[in-house]
Amino acid sequence: MYRKTILRIIVVALTILLSLSALSGCSSKQSTSRSTKTITITDFSGTEIKVKQPVQKIVSMYGLATQTLFLMGEGDKVFGSTKMAVNDAFIKLAYPDVSKKMKLVTSPNGSNVEEIAKINPDLVIAAFWNSEQVKKQLGNLKIPIITLNMETPKNYIKSIEILSKILNDEQRARSIIDYYNENMQKILKKTNTIKNKPKVMLVEYSMRSKSLKVPGKEYFQNTIINMAGGESVSNTLPGGWNIVNVEQVAKWNPDIIITVSYSLKYTSEDLKKTIMNDVAWKNIRAVKSGKVYAMPNDGESWDYPAPKWILGLYWMAKTIHPEIFGSLNVKEEAANFYKKFYNLDIDKIKIVGDLN
């Protein structure tokens, strides 16, 4: 009898506690206070983080965030990052000096907390998929750590907003955000009404002879294809990259194939050649009609949620619907983009892929 009552009390107490914590989670809003030269920010994990101003040294465990900091002109504050960012050929070209001092602090199997502590950063940026353990360890070192999710267009723009607040650089960020929003809307306005969407398949080389990887439903590549007025054949597959064989491709029989590569040793053009020369692919609709296109890559491929995704969107729209976007000159738009945000001449950048 007694035991039952005690059990009931515990259950009620737990429920109250849970609902209270849920409520408090809802009420926290993004607020900035500059009284003691620290600002408070709410990140994607919903936690409020206090960051001392000014932020001079950043360690980014999120390669996409590092690339975006360079877009924002704040790349010189990044002292440690991931393999993707440290090896980024575009950053090396645009900011050769900065790129050299950037240290590799996250390995495939986790982050090197000691190495990060040695840098003694004012801020650590984590990805939403980073392990909680690393975040906890860094938290113990009293290093403020913000969690970002950049992997949808909306979240990408919100991430820029958060970063600009922390770095006290909201004016420049505003112009970047406006650029992305306006140009995205320009494309969407034309593609929203399209009824007849071609079937598009985006493939990456899996390094295993002739089996290829296609992006599953969580991946940004499918979002870009959709925004550009195409229907991605792989958008119902689970999770991230899926290995498929040519038989499945034959079943989908896509109208358009887009090849991508994240390595300059085997480019999207090489992959395109491999596909075009493989007898097994010759009767796939896209191959038969010659509609296999190589995604541009300037050191960073244009198809993932790094700064160039907006160029990827132009390119994708023009590739899928040349009849609608006939007047859109992707190369010219890219030239403006490089000039505006990186002060680089497009002629100085080596871009592989079908750009023209």
Place this chain on the structure above:
Amino acid sequence: MKKFLTLYILVFIGSLFTGRLLVNPLHFSTLSKTILLDVRLPRIIIASLAGAGLSLAGLAFQNLFRNYLAGPNIVGASSGAALGAVLAILFFSFNPLYIQLSSFIFGIIAVTIAYKMSKLVGNGIVGLLLAGIAVSALFTSMVGMAKYMADPYDKLPTIVFWLLGSFSGMRWRDLLFLLLPISIGIIGIVLLRWPFNILSLGDSEAKSLGLNVNIYRKVIIVLAALSVSSATAIGGIIGWIGLVSPHIARLLVGYDNRRLVPASAFVGATLLLFCDDIARSIAATELPISVITSLIGAPLLILILARRFKYVKN
């Protein structure tokens, strides 16, 4: 043996018409014709050869070591082949031919090392067994090291996929690579079925019957290493087939190697072909073959052992 052949041919024809793309046997479109002739047919032949090769290698080692738990990896061939492939993925990742070649060569190297070392650690079969285990562990640890250092975005998933095995992306050219070494392995072991019976009596009995045990042992190891290394180079690590198929065959035809050897070859080919059909057809995503072979092989082994135990008890 006719029964085995008939069953294999049935599965072979069934495999031709199984897959993601539905093929109408009465009316071929050009697309389905390419899929049938340039994708499915080479893959089916490759999977069959690999299955037969692995099964025979497993049987050969089981005979050699007089131990039913011996599998194709017992002297380090698969571990060596795995390291070869992983190194090639790390350093020449964009040329699939290098991956296959390096894998094949490292498989042979591992077996050679194990054989040489066996002279240092003991006499005859026990020495070889111990050396094989050590070499296998050594190569496996190096694979682990390579995995740790691999790029997590593209190379690591490739290595993991490779280590679980797959016949995805097979074309006629891959068959060309496989054909010579695996044919030598398969035909060689089939020809050795009579000496196997004598070897199974034990070293001293075999010697007293006039069999040069040392030479036969060497030949068997070379043939099995050829089969395992080439099958692994093409398909990646394929678990269980080499262990389970000889047991199934033994249950069906008994212990006489003259019948057991060809039966094992057919069982291995049929079983791997069947598993590969599942791997490529069940989902839009290609499944790794070892996932399927273990899923089917492990319960099958228990079933066989249980039946044998019941038989022995009565």
